[in-house]
Amino acid sequence: MSRFYVTTAIPYVNAKPHIGFALELVQADVIARYQQIKLGEDNVYFLTGADENSLKNVQAAEKEGKSTSNYVAEMSDRFRTLTKILNISNNDFICTTEQRHIKGAVKLWQTCNPEDIYKKFYSGLYCVGCEQYYTQEELVEGKCPEHKTKLELVTEENYFFKLSNYQRKLEELIDSDQLQIIPQSRKNEMLAFIRDGLEDFSISRSRQRARGWGVPVPGDDSQVMYVWFDALSNYLNALDFYIEGELYKKFWVGESYKLHVIGKGITRFHCIYWPAMLLSAGLPLPNKIFVHGYVTVDGQKISKSLGNTVDPFELVNKYGAEAVRYYLLREIPAYDDGDFSEQKFLQRYESDLANSLGNTFSRVTNMIERFGQGKFNQAENINAYTSGTAKAIEYHLRNFQFDKALLAVFNLLAEIDVEIDQTKPWVMARTGQIADIQLLLDKWGTMLLDVAWYLKPFMPETAIKMEKFLRQNKITKSQPLFPRLNN
């Protein structure tokens, strides 16, 4: 593996970004930064973006009394700003109303095996209020669960994709991990879904039902693409798929490891529909799909009606990007839902960032100033004291267990604290054991440089701050890295 392509999902922009998408950005960013260090920045491409074509966006714009195009541009910008304030290292941010995307989506449609796309009448129970079809099971007393109105039986001719052609192939790819799905529980879920029998799915809507918003089907202006068909192709389109540009050659068809980071709600689209579309078009598949859970707030699902949404902008303003990144990575488990609460956040901040990391850094730099004349000698062997940590991080990141990787780093800080307590340099100073103290300072200084190095993908600003400080000619006691919050 010499090149690495990592993507987040592109959220539809019918509302402000919430803490859940911040989680996905931060997780993908750690992977991207880790690979940037390993492979070099030129060999990593990190994409995120926004889905502007969803019908939900049209409905949201209407509610706000704005034109759809103005509305989505404005909302996409907020998502773009979120990547900035969280210090996300993405190379690109794609919006699905851009020409490169539209042309790419059309090209993918045209590249699919023509036998896989066919026209068929679809009829279903349609709610005018929701502008969507419901299945019989979703109804409440035979009525729309949202509007409690009776549904109309609507029939429409759409294009369909012959997913059934790929049932066996998909099962084999997923079962054998050629298309690896992490965690295992999601993989099992997808295999069960496939084995249950795949039905063809519709990949277009009438222009009228789509309100004229979306990517027109090539050669048929009466239809626009089903939003998922065009949305998924963003992963190709950002690489200039429509002209098969350099990036496309380098990061999709070339020898490149391709990873999608997604939330659990869209597993099927990424693990089944998307690979099937690529198979039909004869294009390479992604290697790996990591499915994370959702962020709950105070133990409850995020919901607008409950009013418990957490605004990542406010959080970053108040506590800084580094602390928010740390919380999301450390507190939210890799494979399940995790909880956000202000109380837990403050607790993490105090115990991990202020006490463990910040305080240990302060006490060591202070001792270097006091007992070592502001100097320490870095060990010549890389990872002289921490080789196990590097391996642990590598292992945990391969499985996206960011919490465990961080725990491995923080264990080093505990090691330093214990050794300081055992050796008591301030006592040694009284008995004039200056040379012995220096050896300890050399070790601890080296270990803190290692900690900084390991933290780079997780908390890049903090890592740089620590490094700069430790590489001064004459080290003085540092200002707190993470000051206490109250009093």
Next chain:
RNA sequence: CGCGGGGUGGAGAAGUGGCAUCUCGCCUGGCUCAUAACCAGGAGAUCGCGGGUUCAAGUCCCGCCCCCGCAACCA
């Protein structure tokens, strides 16, 4: 009988037959280099419930209760 995952001190988790572990919080003591930080010790768990196998069960088997995903054209 749709498919799958889970229930372990106050919270979150680890633990595939052999002394119940880790992180946070709580209590006590110690230390004074440090951001009231740090170190040591401690309290706190009938391992969802009932039965079974075994010298030995959180772990294996059977039954029950509860929670959470998925269950196809909203994204």
